[in-house]
Amino acid sequence: MARNVTQRRKILNTAAAWTIGLLIFFPILWTILTSFKTEAQAIADPPIFLAFDWTLENYGAVMERSNYSRFLWNSIVIAGGSTILGILIAVPAAWSMAFVPSKRTKDILLWMLSTKMLPAVGVLYPIYLLFIQFGILDTKIGLVIVLMLINLPIIVWMLYTYFKEIPGEILEAARMDGASLKEEVLYVLTPMAIPGIASTLLLNVILAWNEAFWTLNLTAAKAAPLTAFIASYSSPEGLFYAKLSAASTMAIAPILVLGWFSQKQLVSGLTFGAVK
Amino acid sequence: MATQHSRSAARIMMAPAVILLLGWMLVPLTMTLYFSFKRYLPLRGGDLGWVGFENYIRFISSSSFWPSVMTTLTIVGGVLAITVVLGVFLALLLNQPMWGRGFVRILVIAPFFVMPTVSALVWKNMFMDPNYGLLAHLWEFFGATPVEWLSQASLTSIVMIVSWQWLPFATLILLTAIQSLDSEQLEAAEMDGAPATKRFAYITLPHLGRAITVVILIQTIFLLSIFAEIFVTTGGAFGTKTLTYLIFQRVLESQNVGLGSAGGVYAIILANIVAIFLMRIVGKNLDT
Amino acid sequence: MSLRNSAFAATALSFVTAGGVFAETITIATVNNGDMIRMQGLTDDFTARTGHTVEWVTLEENVLRQRVTTDISTRGGAFDIMTIGMYETPIWGANGWLVPLNDLSAEYDVDDLLPAMRSGLSHDGTLFAAPFYGESSMIMYRTDLMEKAGMEMPTAPTWQFIREAAAAMTDRENDINGICLRGKAGWGEGGAFITVTANSFGARWFDEDWNAQFDQPQWAEALNFYVDMMNESGPAGFAINGFNENLSLFQQGKCGMWIDATVAASFVTNPNDSTVADKVGFALAPNSEGVAKRANWLWAWALAIPAGTQKEAAAKEFVEWATSKDYIELVAGKEGWANVPPGARTSLYENPEYQKVPFAQMTLDSIKAADPQNPTVDPVPYVGIQFVAIPEFAGMATEVSQEFSAAYAGQQTVEEALAKAQALTNEVMESAGYR
Numbered sequence: 001m002a003r004n005v006t007q008r009r010k011i012l013n014t015a016a017a018w019t020i021g022l023l024i025f026f027p028i029l030w031t032i033l034t035s036f037k038t039e040a041q042a043i044a045d046p047p048i049f050l051a052f053d054w055t056l057e058n059y060g061a062v063m064e065r066s067n068y069s070r071f072l073w074n075s076i077v078i079a080g081g082s083t084i085l086g087i088l089i090a091v092p093a094a095w096s097m098a099f100v101p102s103k104r105t106k107d108i109l110l111w112m113l114s115t116k117m118l119p120a121v122g123v124l125y126p127i128y129l130l131f132i133q134f135g136i137l138d139t140k141i142g143l144v145i146v147l148m149l150i151n152l153p154i155i156v157w158m159l160y161t162y163f164k165e166i167p168g169e170i171l172e173a174a175r176m177d178g179a180s181l182k183e184e185v186l187y188v189l190t191p192m193a194i195p196g197i198a199s200t201l202l203l204n205v206i207l208a209w210n211e212a213f214w215t216l217n218l219t220a221a222k223a224a225p226l227t228a229f230i231a232s233y234s235s236p237e238g239l240f241y242a243k244l245s246a247a248s249t250m251a252i253a254p255i256l257v258l259g260w261f262s263q264k265q266l267v268s269g270l271t272f273g274a275v276k
Numbered sequence: 277m278a279t280q281h282s283r284s285a286a287r288i289m290m291a292p293a294v295i296l297l298l299g300w301m302l303v304p305l306t307m308t309l310y311f312s313f314k315r316y317l318p319l320r321g322g323d324l325g326w327v328g329f330e331n332y333i334r335f336i337s338s339s340s341f342w343p344s345v346m347t348t349l350t351i352v353g354g355v356l357a358i359t360v361v362l363g364v365f366l367a368l369l370l371n372q373p374m375w376g377r378g379f380v381r382i383l384v385i386a387p388f389f390v391m392p393t394v395s396a397l398v399w400k401n402m403f404m405d406p407n408y409g410l411l412a413h414l415w416e417f418f419g420a421t422p423v424e425w426l427s428q429a430s431l432t433s434i435v436m437i438v439s440w441q442w443l444p445f446a447t448l449i450l451l452t453a454i455q456s457l458d459s460e461q462l463e464a465a466e467m468d469g470a471p472a473t474k475r476f477a478y479i480t481l482p483h484l485g486r487a488i489t490v491v492i493l494i495q496t497i498f499l500l501s502i503f504a505e506i507f508v509t510t511g512g513a514f515g516t517k518t519l520t521y522l523i524f525q526r527v528l529e530s531q532n533v534g535l536g537s538a539g540g541v542y543a544i545i546l547a548n549i550v551a552i553f554l555m556r557i558v559g560k561n562l563d564t
Numbered sequence: 565m566s567l568r569n570s571a572f573a574a575t576a577l578s579f580v581t582a583g584g585v586f587a588e589t590i591t592i593a594t595v596n597n598g599d600m601i602r603m604q605g606l607t608d609d610f611t612a613r614t615g616h617t618v619e620w621v622t623l624e625e626n627v628l629r630q631r632v633t634t635d636i637s638t639r640g641g642a643f644d645i646m647t648i649g650m651y652e653t654p655i656w657g658a659n660g661w662l663v664p665l666n667d668l669s670a671e672y673d674v675d676d677l678l679p680a681m682r683s684g685l686s687h688d689g690t691l692f693a694a695p696f697y698g699e700s701s702m703i704m705y706r707t708d709l710m711e712k713a714g715m716e717m718p719t720a721p722t723w724q725f726i727r728e729a730a731a732a733m734t735d736r737e738n739d740i741n742g743i744c745l746r747g748k749a750g751w752g753e754g755g756a757f758i759t760v761t762a763n764s765f766g767a768r769w770f771d772e773d774w775n776a777q778f779d780q781p782q783w784a785e786a787l788n789f790y791v792d793m794m795n796e797s798g799p800a801g802f803a804i805n806g807f808n809e810n811l812s813l814f815q816q817g818k819c820g821m822w823i824d825a826t827v828a829a830s831f832v833t834n835p836n837d838s839t840v841a842d843k844v845g846f847a848l849a850p851n852s853e854g855v856a857k858r859a860n861w862l863w864a865w866a867l868a869i870p871a872g873t874q875k876e877a878a879a880k881e882f883v884e885w886a887t888s889k890d891y892i893e894l895v896a897g898k899e900g901w902a903n904v905p906p907g908a909r910t911s912l913y914e915n916p917e918y919q920k921v922p923f924a925q926m927t928l929d930s931i932k933a934a935d936p937q938n939p940t941v942d943p944v945p946y947v948g949i950q951f952v953a954i955p956e957f958a959g960m961a962t963e964v965s966q967e968f969s970a971a972y973a974g975q976q977t978v979e980e981a982l983a984k985a986q987a988l989t990n991e992v993m994e995s996a997g998y999r
Contacts, residue, residue: 021383
C-alpha cells in the first residue's frame with residue numbers, strides 16, 4: 001500500500017521534473033535544432049520540430065565568414081587566463097581571511113563584493129584611455145587583467161566560504177607537529193581545498209566567457225573573443241534565424257559542454273557556503 | 277607568538293587582492309569623479325573646463341532619471357522574486373525521489389552557460405517575434421492574438437529573459453541547501469501530523485533562509501548592471517531604460533562624458549544603498 | 565577576370581621582391597550589411613593586387629557606432645579604416661580626426677562620385693570618406709497585389725494615396741499587410757524614417773533659432789498619419805521593426821508596400837532570398853498633398869581613415885580599391901550587375917549594363933530628389949535630411965525616437981510623445997549652448 005503510494009509519487013515527480021527541465025532547456029534545444037535547418041524552414045509556419053532536411057550549410061556559411069577558431073582561442077585564453085590569475089591572487093587572501101579572521105574580515109569581503117556594483121559603462125572612457133596609455137588595447141593580456149579584476153571579489157568570496165569549512169583543528173595539529181606556514185598551506189590545506197578551488201575555477205571560467213561589455217569594447221581584431229563574434233550576426237540582412245542559431249550554437253557549445261562534464265564540481269561550487 | 281606571526285603573514289597574503297581591487301575601484305572612480313565635474317564632450321574637442329555640479333543637477337533633473345531608477349528596481353525585484361520562488365519550488369521538486377535526476381539537473385542548469393547576448397538574441401528573434409516567433413505560433417494555435425512581447429509587454433519580457441538566465445543559479449544553490457536538511461526532523465513532524473504546508477513553512481523555509489540570502493546578494497550584484505539584454509532587445513525603448521542604460525546613452529550615444537560620469541556617480545550611490553541594505557540582512561544571515 | 569587577377573598578383577609580387585612595397589596588415593571596422601560581407605569575401609583580390617592583408621572587425625550597426633566613436637574620440641588607434649556614414653563624416657572631419665582624401669589617384673576619378681554623395685562626405689570642400697555605397701529612400705511595392713486591389717501606382721504618389729492603397733492591399737487572413745515601415749527606436753532606424761516623413765508633411769526639427777518644433781501642427785499631423793496608417797494596414801509589432809525586420813517581411817511576401825532604403829531593391833529582387841523577386845515595382849518616396857518636399861533621405865556608408873594611423877598609405881590603397889570602378893566590375897563579374905554597390909558613382913548609372921537593372925533609374929532619381937542643404941519646406945539652420953548634422957543629434961534623436969516608438973506601441977499618445985520630445989530636445993540644445 002505505502003509502497004504503491006511512494007511508487008506513484010515517484011512517477012509523478014519524475015514526470016513533473018522532466019517536463020519542467022525540458023521546458024527550461026527548450027530555448028537552447030530549439031536554437032540547436034534551428035541551426036541545422038535552411039533559412040526558409042527556420043521560419044516555417046507552422047514550425048517544424050524534427051522533420052526538416054538536416055543541413056550543415058549554416059555552419060559552413062559562418063565558418064566562411066568569420067575566423068571562428070581565432071575567436072574561440074581568444075575566448076579560451078581570456079577566460080582561462082583571467083581565472084587562473086585571479087585564483088593565484090585570491091587563494092592567499094581567502095586563506096588568511098578564513099583562518100586568521102579579524103574584526104574587519106567580513107567588512108573587507110563585503111566591500112570587495114560591492115566593487116562589482118560599479119556600472120561598467122560609466123567608466124568606459126577612463127578605462128579606454130588607460131588602456132591606450134599602457135598600450136594594451138586589443139590585447140589578450142589587457143582583457144585578462146580586466147576580467148580578473150571584475151571576478152576577483154567572487155573568487156575571493158567563494159574560496160573563503162570553502163576554506164572556512166576546513167576544520168581549524170587540522171591546521172593546529174599540523175602546527176603542533178612543527179609545520180611551517182608554507183608547509184601548512186602546501187601539504188595540509190591545498191589537498192583539502194582542491195575541490196573548492198576547482199569549482200571556483202569553473203564558475204569563473206563561465207562568468208569570464210560570457211562577459212560581453214569589456215570584451216567587446218576593448219578589442220578590435222586581434223583579441224576579440226566569441227562575444228564579438230556573435231555581435232556580427234545579430235541582425236544581418238534578410239532571413240537569418242538559421243545562421244544566427246548556428247553562430248549562437250558555436251558560441252555557447254564549448255562552455256555548455258565544459259559545464260555539463262563538470263557539473264558535479266560546479267554545483268558544489270555554487271553553494272557559496274550556503275549549506276550548513 | 278604564532279598568532280602574531282600568522283597575523284602579519286595574513287596581511288601580506290591579503291595585500292595583493294586588496295590592493296588590486298582598491299586600485300580597480302579607486303582609479304576609475306577618481307577619473308569618473310574628475311570627469312563628472314567637467315564639461316567633457318569628445319565630439320566638441322574634449323575637455324571644455326570645470327562646471328561644478330552642473331552635470332549632477334542636469335542628470336537628476338532629466339525626465340528620464342526617476343523612471344530609470346524605477347525600471348532598474350523593478351527588473352531587479354521582479355527577477356529576484358521569480359527566481360527565488362520558482363527556485364524554491366524547483367529545488368523541492370528535484371529533491372524528491374525520481375528517475376534521472378542527474379539528467380534533469382543538466383537540463384535545468386543549461387541556461388546559466390548561455391552568454392547574455394545570445395540568450396537575448398534567441399528570445400527576441402525566435403520566441404518573442406510577433407510574426408515568426410514560436411510564442412506567436414503557440415498563441416495562434418490556441419486561437420489567441422499573438423502578444424507583441426517586446427513593445428507591449430517590454431518590461432515583463434526582459435524580466436522573463438533575465439529570470440530564465442538566473443533560475444538555474446537560484447535552483448542549484450537552494451537544492452544544495454535542501455539536501456542538507458535533516459530529513460529526520462521532517463519525518464518526525466510528519467508523524468506528529470503536521471501538514472505539508474506547515475512543515476514547509478516552519479522547517480524547510482527557515483532552513484533555506486541563508487541560501488536565499490546568498491542568492492539575493494549574488495544576483496543583485498549582477499542584475500544591477502544588466503545591459504546586453506536591454507541593448508539587444510528594446511534598445512532602451514518602451515520604458516526599459518535602466519540607470520545603467522541611461523548612462524550608456526549619455527556617454528556613448530550623446531557623447532557627453534561629463535554628464536554620463538555624473539550618472540555613474542549616482543549609479544554608484546544607488547548600488548551602495550542597495551548594498552548597505554543587503555549587507556544588513558546578509559551580514560546577519562551569514563554570521564556563523 | 566582570373567587572368568587579370570593573376571597578372572596583378574604577379575606585378576604585386578615583383579614589387580614586393582623589388583622592395584618597393586611593404587606588405588602591411590590593416591584592421592578595418594565595418595558593419596554587417598550584405599555589401600560589406602561581400603567585400604570581405606573579395607579581400608583576396610586586394611591582397612593579390614597590393615600584398616597587404618586585411619583584418620576584419622564586423623559588427624552590428626549599433627555596436628559598430630559605439631565602438632568606432634569611442635576609439636576615434638580617444639585616439640585609440642585600434643582601427644586603420646572605419647566604416648562610417650554621412651552623419652559622422654563631416655563632424656569628425658571638422659575635428660581633424662580623419663585623413664583628408666584629397667590626393668586620390670587619377671584613375672580613381674574622384675569627379676565620378678555622385679555630387680550629392682561627395683558633398684555629404686566632405687567638410688569645407690575636402691573629402692574625408694569615400695562612399696562605398698549610397699542610398700536614398702523609395703517605395704517598393706508588390707505589383708501583383710496592387711493590381712489585385714484594382715489600383716495603379718503613380719511614379720510620384722502622395723501619402724494619401726499610399727494610405728488608401730495600403731488599406732486596399734491589406735489581407736489579414738492571408739497575412740498580408742498593406743504597408744511595412746520602420747518603427748524601431750534609434751536615430752538611424754525609426755528616427756530617420758519619421759524625420760523624412762515629417763519633412764514631407766512640412767515639419768522640421770528646429771526653427772532658425774534652434775528652437776525645437778515638435779509643438780508645431782505639422783509634426784502632430786505627420787505622426788498621427790503614420791500611427792493611424794500603420795494601425796490600419798501595418799504588421800503586428802511594427803514598433804520594433806527596423807530595416808532588417810521589414811526586409812524579411814517583404815521578402816516573405818507579407819508586405820504590400822515598403823518605403824525604405826534604395827539599396828533594399830537589390831535584396832527584394834534577388835530570387836535567392838526573396839519569394840516575391842519578380843513582382844516588385846518602384847516609385848518615388850511620397851509627400852503629403854501640396855508639400856514641396858518628399859520623404860527622400862540621403863545616406864552613404866563610407867570608408868574613412870582615422871588620423872594618426874601608422875598605416876595610412878596601405879589604408880588609402882584599400883579605400884581606393886573598395887570604392888573604385890574596378891571593384892564594381894569585380895562584383896558584377898561574380899554576382900551580376902544587380903548586386904554591385906549602388907549609389908556612389910555617376911559612371912555606374914551611365915553603364916548600359918546597369919541601366920537594364922529594374923531599380924537603377926528610380927534609385928538615381930531618388931538620390932537626386934534629396935537635398936541635404938535645403939531639407940525642409942521652412943528654412944532650417946542645419947544640414948542633413950534624416951539627421952541634423954550636429955554632434956548632439958544622435959543622442960537626442962535616439963531618445964526622441966524612443967518616445968515615438970512608445971507611442972506606436974500604444975504606451976502613450978502621440979501628443980504625449982511629442983510633448984516629451986519637445987522638452988528633451990530643448991533641454992539638450994540648451995545645455996549644448998545653442999539657445
